[in-house]
Amino acid sequence: MISVEFMHRLAAVATRETLPRFRQTGLVSNKLADGFDPVTEADRETERAIRNLIRTEFPDHGILGEEFGVEGGQNACIWVVDPIDGTRSFIAGIPLWGTLVGLTENGDAVAGMMAQPFIGELFYATRHGAHYEGPHGAASLATRATKDLAQATLCTTTPAIFQPSQRVAFDRLEQRVRLSRYGTDCYAYCMLAAGQIDLVVEAGLRPYDIVALIPIIEQAGGVVTDWNGGPAEKGGAIVAAATAELHAQALEILTPL
Secondary structure, rough: OOOOHHHHHHHHHHHHHHHOOOOOOOEEEEEOOOOOOEEEHHHHHHHHHHHHHHHHHHOOOOOEOOOOOOOOOOEEEEEEEEEEOOOHHHHHOOOOOOOEEEEEEEEEEEEEEEOOOOEEEEEEEEEOOEEEEEEOEEEOOOOOOOOOHHHOEEEOOOOHOOOOOOOHHHHHHHHHOOOEEEOOOOHHHHHHHHHOOOOEEEEEHHHHHOOOOHHHHOOOOEEEEEEEOOOOOOEEEEEEOHHHHHHHHHHHHOOOO
């Protein structure tokens, strides 16, 4: 079992690399030849620091990271790392980014954390629940009891992430909810777990974008799957909901028969 103390250590080593570089002038590289997929020195150095800590504490575990790929991928336990989820927000000076570190056992996400050091917030989950630490103190996380789309708040990072057919489906869903907000990256999933919003719908995610967030949402009482209702650990098109009822309504709109 992963301890809360180790979650704190992961957050601390990430903070030492990310926070001093936030809102500072630094080198931004582009990973795409025909688009813009930014990566910064902070991304690389943060992942290196996290990998070093995991290797020291769990030498028999594998690691999958956004910047440096997979090592020990044959192991039953694999840590999945996104050093800065929301790099676009990071380079724009907007604090809607976070460090994601999750643990899978035989492919299932069992523990995870999201650290946002500029705001001073930590969201984490183990098999014993989901928790928050930050300016408002410490608390257990719990989704709210919204069961009707007409009362729901929906988030996505940007509608531009959807393929044309997916965008049509998302637009149908957006028309049914009370409020929608964009630009939130990993922060939206944590706000769902904290009972502040009700739905997050995205597409084109990789495992390191979602694995850490799955236990946080599920241990807080929510539901997170792909658009077909299957496991979310491999990424792709994802829907996370505060309640099973809301999740079912969203799936009916996103993947109609």
